Amino acid sequence: MTVTTSLNTHAQRGAPSGRIGRVLGGFGTLLVVPAIILVLWAVVAASLQSLVFPGPVESARGLLADLERPEFLAGVGTSVRLLVVAWLGAAVMGGLLGFVLGQSPFWSQVFQTPLFAFYSIPKVTLYPVFLLLIGLGEPSRIAFAFFHGVFPMALLVMGATAGLDRRLVRLADALQLSRTQRVRMVILPALLPTVLMALRISFGLTFLGLVLAEMFSANVGLGRELVNNVAQVRVDRIAGQIVLIALIALGPVLTMLAIERRIRARMGIR
């Protein structure tokens, strides 16, 4: 692994065209799995009745038809807006909480158990409590999505902060860094790969929480659309909407993953 990463960096240094090729190559590898899924999907759909199980083409048509409906677009807009608000909240609050708790290995050990518990419980069954306490509107959905994303963020940042390389701390001591220098030049760069990973995981779980909340109680949004279509047995639209949800999730996630990989490769960690 170390050998391949250093080889990559050398190639990067040597030839800029090689770098583009590598990116395209990576992108190509990335497309293999969706291509296989698409082919399997088409084959299965063709061998079954297409009314019960739509193929990719019907689904694409369903999605295009949806995208012409203004109320659908408004629903997607609402979902994306709530997702961004909840995710930013989870990232900032979770990150700060993890960073503060991580200052003390002792307290981070104490909080490890409850944070992990909140991360791993089936939070969906708590959604009615949110509705009872906050009401049926958007704030409940934001809070519930936030509730999904904040714990993994806090847990990962806390672990990384508490486990910071002792050598770096001693180096900072020896160089008499000021508090801000210490955070800006040593601690944050050392935590960066973990923070990026935590942002990515937190994003996915926040989105999951939002879709669940929308399926259960919302009047607009992607989750609502899915459930409506189940009632109307519009299977082609459901499939199209799932593709749309996957695309919305993949954009930011793949971008974050690419940045994270770059930074990790530069630092020589997997």
Place this chain on the structure above:
Amino acid sequence: MTTAVVERRAGLSVRGWTVVLGVAVAALLELAPRVGIVDPFSVVPISEMAIELTALLQTSEFWASALAPSLSAVALSFGFAVVLGVATGIALWEIPAARRVVEPWLTVYYAIPTFALYPLVVAVMGVGLGPIVLLGTMFAIVAVITSTLAGLDAVPATVIRLADSLQLSTYQRATKVLVPAARPYIITGSRLALSYALIGVLASEFVLSTTGLGHFISRAYNDFAFADMYAGVLLVLLLAGAVNALFATLGSGEAGVTR
């Protein structure tokens, strides 16, 4: 410079403080509705949840329509996820080309709300145990695949060379060498998988189903039967706690969330 002395703050060890934290949360849940910090109509004191739950657990109807379907769905999902996940993990590890193609998707898998597939599955298969187990398995399996791969990567090269030299069959190689060697990681992955299976099953039941604990809670909410609802929520939390405790005693509890 490791000292055998357990570190303490204000006389309490890490475990002690964890217990204090738990007791404090329970006390808050008990007192908040009684003192009036929250509306007692919206949140029931935890002691009343427990009393209601005890009553529920004594009715056979609750067992038959809520607990039994959920537990069997979780057990099936978990079983499928571990068996298929380990097998998939080994296959990917043995075929590097396949791994190269699949691995990025394993990394981003939990970032896509796969749960969105559930309405599609229901629309195609109808409500029932099948779609719920399928969703539960899908939620859990990737954790097992990922940890199996990590475990196999950590196996010393000499062990693999030994396996090569013995000329074992594919099946023997997997069961006699690879799985035992990667066991600690597989256990960690299974711990997550059980949590995920529980999440997947309860979420499916909660959103669209006619049976199960998740359905029980959502129906109780819609019927304004909040005492029942909170009893169900408490049971879910107890189940999740039991799952964590089970594996905490089994494994040494290393590696929480990764990837």
Place this chain on the structure above:
Amino acid sequence: MNASTSTKAGAEVTVRGAGRRFGDLEALSPTDLTVEAGSFTALVGPSGCGKSTLLDIIGGLQTPSTGELRIDGVPQRGPRRQSGIIFQEAAVLPWRTVLDNAAFALETQRVAKAERRRIAFDTLRRVGLSNFAGHYPHQLSGGMRQRTAIARVLSTEPDLILADEPFGALDEQTRTVLGLELLRVVREAGTTVLFVTHSISEAVLLADRILVMSARPGTLIDDMTVDLPAERSPDLLGAPEAAQLIERIWHRIRGEAERALAEQGAR
């Protein structure tokens, strides 16, 4: 003793009765020590004897429980800008290139970018790393990483260098080469060096004075001058004076280690 014509004099270190305890555990007995300006002094002793504690106290990374530390006659509390510390494991920042690592200490002292880069590059040339300025630490060998850390220390032109088993993590050949390089560079600058090592031959090869410490609680039990030519090379270790010195130190340390073992057994 030092024939070098130093442009910048090294610092003189005076330790008076400095000791360190952690609760019931006495890591370092009250110790007196004077390190002459511009000298290259090695500190050897059985493992766990408090060598690193003494070095940390002089570097300001630990506060002594008793006694005091003066550098050039000035009482010290905490770390000091003009002291450079080389750790056993190369302390480099993995997200910075070799050049930016070498410039790191200057950057924290707010030296302008162009200036610190010029100095850092110059320092890299002195430690033989100028061809690797753009590399990241993980692309280098352990020895080159340690060179990077040394370059960072040298870049601030310290008057005192404290090195805690600086070559301990390296293979035999690399450590000899690196040790002689460090010796050459600090002699040119006239810097005072105090370094901890567990290798007796390394101490004899590099130092002009060797201090031996007892088993815990550590205290200085021997102080010897190394009468070898100023121009050091690995061949010198074959000379009779060197062999005698190595044997003498070896016996002192072995005696201490045996005493410590016997005490542990008696408990």
